[in-house]
Amino acid sequence: MSNPPLPYKAAKTHKHLRELHAQIARQTLLHHNHHISLFIRRCAALRAPLPYVRLLFHSLPNPNLPVFTSTLKFFSLSSAHRDVLSLFHLLRSRRAPAPAPDADAFIYPIVINACPNASSVASAHAHVFKLGYGCDAFVRNAVVNGYLRFGLVGVAREVFDEMPERGVADWNAMISGYWRWGRGREACELFDEMPVRNVVSWTAMVTGYARSGDLERARGFFEGMPERSVVSWNAMLSGYAQSGLVDEAIELFLEMVDVGVEADETTWVTVISSLAERGDPRLAKSLVDSLDSRRVNCNCFVKTALIDMYAKCGELTTARRIFDEMGTHANVVSWNAMISAYARVGDLALARSLFDKMPRKNVVSWNSMIAGYAQNGHSFLAIELFKEMTLTNNFKPDEVTMVSVISACGHLGAYELGRWVMDVIAKNRINLSISGYNALISMYSRCGSMEDAERIFHEITGVRDVISYNSLITGFAAHGYGTRAIELMSKMKEEGLEPDRVTFIGVLAACSHAGLLEEGQHVFRSIKSPTVDHYACMVDLLGRVGKLEEAKRLIDGMPMKAHAGVYGALLNASHIHKQLELGEFAAYKLFDLEPENSGNYVLLSNIYAFAKRWKEVDRIREMMGTRGVKKTTGCSWVEFDGKVHRFIAGDQLHERSKEIYHVLEELEKRMRALGYIAIKDCVLRDVEDEEKEVIVGTHSEKLAIGFALLMSEEGAVIRVVKNLRVCGDCHVAIKMISKLTRREILVRDNNRFHHFKDGECSCQDYW
DNA sequence: CTAGGGTTAG
Numbered sequence: 001m002s003n004p005p006l007p008y009k010a011a012k013t014h015k016h017l018r019e020l021h022a023q024i025a026r027q028t029l030l031h032h033n034h035h036i037s038l039f040i041r042r043c044a045a046l047r048a049p050l051p052y053v054r055l056l057f058h059s060l061p062n063p064n065l066p067v068f069t070s071t072l073k074f075f076s077l078s079s080a081h082r083d084v085l086s087l088f089h090l091l092r093s094r095r096a097p098a099p100a101p102d103a104d105a106f107i108y109p110i111v112i113n114a115c116p117n118a119s120s121v122a123s124a125h126a127h128v129f130k131l132g133y134g135c136d137a138f139v140r141n142a143v144v145n146g147y148l149r150f151g152l153v154g155v156a157r158e159v160f161d162e163m164p165e166r167g168v169a170d171w172n173a174m175i176s177g178y179w180r181w182g183r184g185r186e187a188c189e190l191f192d193e194m195p196v197r198n199v200v201s202w203t204a205m206v207t208g209y210a211r212s213g214d215l216e217r218a219r220g221f222f223e224g225m226p227e228r229s230v231v232s233w234n235a236m237l238s239g240y241a242q243s244g245l246v247d248e249a250i251e252l253f254l255e256m257v258d259v260g261v262e263a264d265e266t267t268w269v270t271v272i273s274s275l276a277e278r279g280d281p282r283l284a285k286s287l288v289d290s291l292d293s294r295r296v297n298c299n300c301f302v303k304t305a306l307i308d309m310y311a312k313c314g315e316l317t318t319a320r321r322i323f324d325e326m327g328t329h330a331n332v333v334s335w336n337a338m339i340s341a342y343a344r345v346g347d348l349a350l351a352r353s354l355f356d357k358m359p360r361k362n363v364v365s366w367n368s369m370i371a372g373y374a375q376n377g378h379s380f381l382a383i384e385l386f387k388e389m390t391l392t393n394n395f396k397p398d399e400v401t402m403v404s405v406i407s408a409c410g411h412l413g414a415y416e417l418g419r420w421v422m423d424v425i426a427k428n429r430i431n432l433s434i435s436g437y438n439a440l441i442s443m444y445s446r447c448g449s450m451e452d453a454e455r456i457f458h459e460i461t462g463v464r465d466v467i468s469y470n471s472l473i474t475g476f477a478a479h480g481y482g483t484r485a486i487e488l489m490s491k492m493k494e495e496g497l498e499p500d501r502v503t504f505i506g507v508l509a510a511c512s513h514a515g516l517l518e519e520g521q522h523v524f525r526s527i528k529s530p531t532v533d534h535y536a537c538m539v540d541l542l543g544r545v546g547k548l549e550e551a552k553r554l555i556d557g558m559p560m561k562a563h564a565g566v567y568g569a570l571l572n573a574s575h576i577h578k579q580l581e582l583g584e585f586a587a588y589k590l591f592d593l594e595p596e597n598s599g600n601y602v603l604l605s606n607i608y609a610f611a612k613r614w615k616e617v618d619r620i621r622e623m624m625g626t627r628g629v630k631k632t633t634g635c636s637w638v639e640f641d642g643k644v645h646r647f648i649a650g651d652q653l654h655e656r657s658k659e660i661y662h663v664l665e666e667l668e669k670r671m672r673a674l675g676y677i678a679i680k681d682c683v684l685r686d687v688e689d690e691e692k693e694v695i696v697g698t699h700s701e702k703l704a705i706g707f708a709l710l711m712s713e714e715g716a717v718i719r720v721v722k723n724l725r726v727c728g729d730c731h732v733a734i735k736m737i738s739k740l741t742r743r744e745i746l747v748r749d750n751n752r753f754h755h756f757k758d759g760e761c762s763c764q765d766y767w
Numbered sequence: 768c769t770a771g772g773g774t775t776a777g
Contacts, residue, residue: 073768106768113768141769172770203771234772241773269773276774304774336775343776367776375777403777435777 008038017048021056030060037066044074054083065091069107076110084114105133109142121146125159141169148177153186172200179208199225203232210239215248234266241274249274268296269305276309284313300326304334311341336364343372363398371404379408380644383417390424399430403439410443413721413748414639418443434460438467445475448719448746448753466497473506478752480762482514486523501531508537513752513763517545532558536565543573548582564593568600575603583607591623598624598631599724634724636700638708647703660706664698671736699730701747705737718745725749735759 006024011017020039029035043053057063057071068091075083088111108128115121125143133139140163147156160166160174171194178187187208191201202225209218222228222236233256240249253271256263263271268291275283288306291298298306303322310319323330323338335358342351355361355369366389373382386405389395397405402425409418425432432440437460444453457464457472469492476485485507489499499507504527511520520541527534535558542551551570555562567589574583587604590597601624608616624631637646647654654660701722708718726734726749738745739759747754755762 069768076768109768138769145769167769169770174770176771198770200771205771207771229771231772236772238772264772266773273774301774306774308775331774333775338775340776362775364776369776371776398776400777407777433777439777 005038006035008042011042011046014046014048017043017046031062033060033062033064033067036060036063037070040067040070040074044070044077047077048074050075050078050080050083057087065104069104072107072110076114081114081116084111085116085120088114105136105139108133108136108139112139112142112146115146118147118150118152121150121152122155135164137167141167141173144170144173145177148173148180151181153177153181153183168194168196168198168201172198172204175201176204176208179204179211182212184208184212199227199229199232202226203229203235206232206239207235210235210242213243215239215243215245228261230261230264230267233261234264234270237267237270241270241277244277246274246278263296265297265299265302268298269301272302272305272309276305276312279312279314281313281315284309284315300329300331300334303329304331304337307334307341308337311337311344316341316345332358332360332362332365336362336368339365340368340372343368343376346376348372348376348378361395363395363401366395367398367400367404370401370408374404374408374411377411379411382408383412383414396428397424397430399432399436402430402432403436406436406439406443410439410446412637412639412644413447413719414644415447415449415719416639416642417644418447420642434463434465434468438465438471441468441471441475445471445478446748448479448717448748450475450479450481464492464495464497466492466500466503469497470500470502470506473503473510477506477510477513478748479755480510480513480752482510482516482519485510486516486519489523501533504530505533505537508534508541509751512537512541512544515545517541517547532560532563533565535560535562536569539566540569540573543569544576546573546577548573548577548579552582552585562589564590564597567593571600571603575607578607578610580607580611580613595627596629598629601629602631632724634700634722636704636720636722638704638718638720640708640711645704645707647700647707649700649703650698651700651703654703654707656707656710659710660703661698663709664702664706667737667740670740676736699727699733701726701730702733702737705734705745709737709741709743714743716743718743720745720747722747722749726754731761731763735761 006020006029008020011020017039020042024030024035024039040053040056043056053071053074057067060067063071068087072084072087075081075087088107091107108124112121112124112128115124121143124146128134128139128143140159144156144159147153147159156177157174160170163170171190175187175190175194178184178190187205191197191205194201202221205221206218206225209215209221218236218239222232225232233252237249237252237256240246240252249271253263253267256267272287275287287309296302303326307319307322310316310322319338319341323334326334335354339351339354339358342348342354351369351372355365358365366385370382370385370389373379373385382404386397386401386408389401390397402421405421406418409415409421424430437456440456441453444450444456453472453475457468460468469488473485473488476482476488489503489507492499492503504523507523508520511517511523520538524530524534524538535554538554539551542548542554548570551573555566555570558566567586571583571586571590573579574586583604584607587600590600594600601620605617605620608614608620623629633648635646635648637644639645645654651657652661701720704720704722705718708716708720712718726747731754734745734747734754734756736759737743738756742758745756747756752763
């Protein structure tokens, strides 16, 4: 100790630390444990990088107990649990087998706190008691907390009960442990029993009630507190914020300021995230102003909350600026917030570039990116990324991951993939919450299996919410099960759930697909304040059953402005019933509202073609040309052996393309032998004189069906998804295919299923 | 060295 102490406490930055380190090395102080211990403590205070301290420690020739201890503390502070444990094992192996003096009892709380699972807590517990540290208050408290962390509430309680004397910290630990594992009743009992309560005990009760959604009781305890700390205020604030009660949160925050409680960074984070939820740029602005005027010290959490708030208020540039300014201080959450910000607005390229660049990923990073793909229609990429996450990187998915993946499977109509996803859920023992089950209902509905959808629906009895019902009703609608949709709505009312906007859209669509006019009108009249979407459904219903004039009158009498969906329904109905004038009316409205949508031009042109108005057909074609509207290429896909095979009309890209065409040609030959006439590309031709129906060349769904016929076994149901509507002539062709091959074929287009069997189809309204 | 509050994803 003859060396003079270096100015450790004076170090203020990481740069200073490195200079000190160099000085230590120069003066060959590495074996002077007193210096090293002081230095590492300073590293902890300044949050030095983990690898730096790790390296430093391993370069030491002869670290003593204080050095071990300060390094342990550093690792613990950096949440480097594995480092804590390996250091502890190193310490145990180095030291003499004799029991250690009491002086180092305090390393045990750190070690127990780093235990990764319940069994390691148990062995630490045994070890610690064997060494005689069982009487140390801190060690006992750590043991109780260790068990509580992993849900072994009963074991924790036993340790608690066996304590010779209990401090208020032990009571508090037990109380918050009970709350954490959903055992509020026991928490309350302990709170009532405990001899001395402090502000922590009261705050734990506020948090407990707030987290279980009982904001009134939480507020009751908050009001009843003998004294409040800033943490108590924050607990109440975050209670409101987490329950989405933004107004209450803001009001409480103002009260807090009024009473003169100094807001800390946690307060700001809570308030900022509340305002993010509101998404109001003006509120956000005034909050930032008050941050500025108070010259609030913005830590990483505050900045991340700000990034999220700006992003949700639509100010991505500002969000990005803050993110860039954070530089290396940005943590994984800041990255995630930025990634999901880009994903939300559909800028997946930017989201992905950040995702690829980020220094560390956690499960939320993967979830954000996967959800970004899934929600922007890139189901396939979502699943690819999920495979990369779980198979390549061995990352464990959680429920949120699975909800996105389930949804992607549904959009793809990938039934087999969906079953694999169920396996993943089972293997990883992921507990699905209600939103997970709802996603499953949607997935199975979209894969065409209402049996599975209903099975899941019935499995979740008791906790079903409006979305569970809506998912199943929407499924029924897509399958044309009108009555069942209506019945389900009655059932949800019986269960005390009020149908919402989406419920009514589903039921009306179901009536429409099933041609249930009166029932639909009855439902429509029962809607308290119908939205424009409900009107669109009604126009669709009236139109499909042929009451086009009535549909037009409904549009004229609407209390709000009609949108593209309304006119789209009218155009579609005009197309079905070959109503030229209303078709023109609707189409021209649509040309204004969505000039880039090629489907509208095609529909109108087809209506003209049926009326043999060839000049107008040409005019629409020209119009598309001058406006630069490209006909959307529809694609279809079919799942086989867990892989999704995609086709577009006329493509020959598939490796088995030749065989597929051969299969289809053979079928066409058989059709011709039956007296049907096959004409290629005849949508616009005059077909009046044809006695028999017309089969047309290669549509994407026919290629997909051809592929499935080639690959799947006889008797298997063929499930095909098409991203555009299934058109009339192909409908005829598929009917024939189902008859000739005696296969059940399920084709899903945008929002409904066409179930082909024995030459018949469940959708009657096409031609 | 123990107990209470905070950011991101569906």
